[in-house]
Amino acid sequence: MKRIGMLTSGGDCQALNAAMRGVVKGLCESCEQLEIYGFLDGYKGLIYGNYRLLTGADFSGILTKGGTILGSSRQPFKQMRVPDENGLDKVEAMKHTYHKLNLDCLVILGGNGTQKTANLLREEGLNVVHLPKTIDNDIYGTDVTFGFQSAINIATEAIDCIHTTAASHNRIFIVEVMGHKVGWLTLYAGVASGADIILLPEIPYDIDSVLGAIEKRSKAGKGFTILAVAEGAISKEDAKLSKKEYKEKLKNYKFPSVSYELADMIEKKSGAEVRVVVPGHTQRGGSPCPYDRVLCSRLGAAAAQAIMDEDYGNMIAMVNGKTKRVPLGDVAGKLKSVDPECQMIKEAKSMGISFGD
Amino acid sequence: MKRIGMLTSGGDCQALNAAMRGVVKGLCESCEQLEIYGFLDGYKGLIYGNYRLLTGADFSGILTKGGTILGSSRQPFKQMRVPDENGLDKVEAMKHTYHKLNLDCLVILGGNGTQKTANLLREEGLNVVHLPKTIDNDIYGTDVTFGFQSAINIATEAIDCIHTTAASHNRIFIVEVMGHKVGWLTLYAGVASGADIILLPEIPYDIDSVLGAIEKRSKAGKGFTILAVAEGAISKEDAKLSKKEYKEKLKNYKFPSVSYELADMIEKKSGAEVRVVVPGHTQRGGSPCPYDRVLCSRLGAAAAQAIMDEDYGNMIAMVNGKTKRVPLGDVAGKLKSVDPECQMIKEAKSMGISFGD
Amino acid sequence: MKRIGMLTSGGDCQALNAAMRGVVKGLCESCEQLEIYGFLDGYKGLIYGNYRLLTGADFSGILTKGGTILGSSRQPFKQMRVPDENGLDKVEAMKHTYHKLNLDCLVILGGNGTQKTANLLREEGLNVVHLPKTIDNDIYGTDVTFGFQSAINIATEAIDCIHTTAASHNRIFIVEVMGHKVGWLTLYAGVASGADIILLPEIPYDIDSVLGAIEKRSKAGKGFTILAVAEGAISKEDAKLSKKEYKEKLKNYKFPSVSYELADMIEKKSGAEVRVVVPGHTQRGGSPCPYDRVLCSRLGAAAAQAIMDEDYGNMIAMVNGKTKRVPLGDVAGKLKSVDPECQMIKEAKSMGISFGD
């Protein structure tokens, strides 16, 4: 007999349901008796004791369904130690719910912030298992996170669409790709779609270098240029600013996002017409791709196994093609960003892709 | 023996190549000898005598290829009578190219503006055949234009993606859909994707009515609302402004587009968080969908037949499932917009979809 | 207050759920009180009184979901008048269920056979509304059935995939397309995918003509040929057989389906290597395409309106872009097949597509 709590926290992504299905399928095969408590809207459900008792039927047919059947919300780690508006101690409240329901363990699906809170709960004595969810692929200790490949597919398809229209009109297009503070999604979608220029947060760009890359294409008779630009991309000038100076800059910022500023710069400096496309939240929606469904089924099954082994306090990671238990204490709070000197960047550069540096 | 000129003008869309392939396949079967002159970058190629002699191989394998192998450009009708920067009379230049190449006919693929110029050339004595291309579906005299269904598919897929994320986070999302000054694309993508509120240029919206529809959903326990908003959507207040007043308003407009203004209004009035997604030019890119490929093959074959019959001066339209020759003089300059009282709007309203009126 | 029964019968297709959602959304807006009885597995549920009382939640989120939430089964019309294995009179049983539940009306989604039984129930005094479902598009009295466009998309995608491999290997490929006794699906998927030869039940093929078309391509330097062959395609010889002779032939038939026989003939006569692909039931699965979702939403809303008007005994059809009530008595038992002399066939032939005649 196992009593398991489950929650999905932070920005949603495509394969959350597939991952939960994996966990439950794994547990169902091993446990004679099983109770699954699904907490609603992330940690909020755990804090305020909002949950649904879930049955096998809840997990039937959700392998291909985007979003999360439990709902999600952003509960910043920083705020976890701060009492809520009614003075409630959130950490104590979560522990209270956990113990009241007499749970064996909490299965927590989420990204970096979620992981930090999961680690906090571990430190507070709760049994937790964490599954690495995010389209950003920025979780330390796993080769890949779920949602990442599905988001690559959507961003790539968007750039593919832009390709035919850019080529027909000889235009410069900027496609802004999600990814928070790291460039994984932009790098992969950029290479997959044959983008000409890829700008990542990890490689601050020089506007003249960007203009040079456009001009080089133009001279080679290629009338259009496609830039895949991470939402967190930053210019060399801005990268030099102190945190305070940067905040000051943002105060008077007149652009909806970095791509619009870049478009403005390119138009002013080159006279060319630039169009901006922002696929935005579409990148975290829709059905998970088969890659993510395999990944989530495996991570879910491995999480179930960890629970059966009563081996708690880990993130279930994918490392070199194998699922692996990684202690939360070793990874929580660390960010996995793109190494500007990594093999893939070098390969991309060797193919003539400019990173604006 | 036929000598045919061909050009694609205006914003590109998905099935231009498929349509040209249809024309050429049709002509190849009927003509013993055939010369196809492909003018580059729309009317510009005709004006300046920029063309490529095309062979069957150019049209092989392009049925599924987005964009246009001839390139395109926007050449506003209003500017056609205005000499270019070197004093060149554009209309005379086009006639000159036509006669110099001893063409039997010009096959012109494009939207409303393109059609007007095609009609002008007809009035000037040239043989023209027009094929109705646009994702906006706003061409008078044909039930449907090519590109429309492909664009519906892309916009719908974007809203589908937003659906899972909106439902997971209980958010309000605005998806801005293309369509120029008409609401066809937004109406069809909105109904196809199950949008809750659909705002069209043809039905000016009342902000309080929009807020009411959101609140109604909220009261019915539905935490999220999706708005499909046409890029040309307009509020009742703005619809009342004179042209001059409206221009004045736009001067100080601080939003990138109408959706951002609407989001701002909803946030201010309701306190809810609103996210905006702008799929933008992705809606005119990528491979044509099977529907458009059938449509273009049929229109193309019918255009070839019209050429063999030496029946010129028509748009090849699709009316009640049949291809039909419609005199350009009857349709050029007219706009097909959504009738707010049409059956489909009534059906949509009867299903609970709000149009904000 | 309305009490509505609903069932889906016959082979399933992609937009059944979308259509039911349309009906229910339409009714919910108009009825103060509404009870929906969903009969399980088609007429079987009505016969044996197997149903679930459905709520709005059942219809939430199913717009994009393939299959049918009610289940389906094939209940041949011919058997309806024959008592079941326990001697039960099926028609009386259906009437009994209907009256026992005090239904206002039955909403019946299905194809030709389903429609005949719906008409029978109408003749027996029940209030029925029929929605034309089938990937075969063979229902008389409506321009289009739902499922048709979604199936075209899947069949077309399959042929698209075959295209790249056929071209790389210079092979002859036969793709067998569904469609029961009519050629609609094959015709549309064949034209959409650029098939070279299209064989339909309505145009019996001559094997020498097929071989001639292959050879013509070969002489023109095109190394591969793709045939889109309807599952109901028939040779001229077989078309001449009496029903008895044909049955005799089938007794010793050694092929899984017509495509394998055709491949065998082509290989024997030409020496070329032929590969057969049978996408089969994939053509009726998966999510409905946006076209079908719009179609079903409109048909559903129109069905709801007919119910509110208490105007029963009709199929809700789509005719020239408008929804329309068509009396079941006028259409039941009639088959809509492809006219070999229709405009689209002529256009396809004019593009060089062979129909093997």
Place this chain on the structure above:
Amino acid sequence: MKRIGMLTSGGDCQALNAAMRGVVKGLCESCEQLEIYGFLDGYKGLIYGNYRLLTGADFSGILTKGGTILGSSRQPFKQMRVPDENGLDKVEAMKHTYHKLNLDCLVILGGNGTQKTANLLREEGLNVVHLPKTIDNDIYGTDVTFGFQSAINIATEAIDCIHTTAASHNRIFIVEVMGHKVGWLTLYAGVASGADIILLPEIPYDIDSVLGAIEKRSKAGKGFTILAVAEGAISKEDAKLSKKEYKEKLKNYKFPSVSYELADMIEKKSGAEVRVVVPGHTQRGGSPCPYDRVLCSRLGAAAAQAIMDEDYGNMIAMVNGKTKRVPLGDVAGKLKSVDPECQMIKEAKSMGISFGD
């Protein structure tokens, strides 16, 4: 100055063009002068001196294009040492072409058989670089081959489609998945699509175990069962046969493929209705997925680097996320099959998936 020969051999797959583009983009950036000789239809082109001199334009826009612009053919390794019908020594002929064109190196894209011949050419003193292409993923020495993920996507989509129709009709479906003699593709597509039973060549199945798995689902109230069956799946009885006995069996084999035999067995033993779907060659067609495009771009760039380093005789592999040069002599002739005891099989089993063993 580099003179490079290039060829694609064996069954085609989705990302061949993407890989060649990667090589050429990489070389273009590094070489001042570059000549690319594209041999037509695999080794045939090298044997008979059939080639085209390729320019950058040939590689433009082919990143997303399925098939191979060079054509392919199967040239069994066993036949390489056998003279052709005119007595020509094929190996000498290939060497002759290589030396006559004064090539620096041959870039060879292909699967296991192709690799063996590439290794033979290496042993004969030619400079070769091999890129691991196959949807089967059975090449030893690389974690993944290109085409594999794209084929997974297509097979998964087919099973997804079957899912909705199987669920609606409570049927048993067999989807036959490609993969030659190994089960990689079936395993991944089966897990990705939520198949209930997965049969692989590496795990001979017991028909009673398969029937037991179907019955177990039936008892749990699940009316349908989906089997993902590898084209090379084999029963325990057949696995025990000697090669000679097995050949004898195949002589009188009345089924088009293994799935039909299995369907026949299940129908006879259980009385249930079973449908078979064979997506066949669609699995190697269509556009490469973004995963494969990234993979091929990286492998291609790494191949270009190896050529610049004049480091020949290797396969360019992907190992633990990094491109790597693996000596052909170490891997040629070895097959990578699924280990029945591997982690992923265990995880799949722990989720309740039956492998029929």
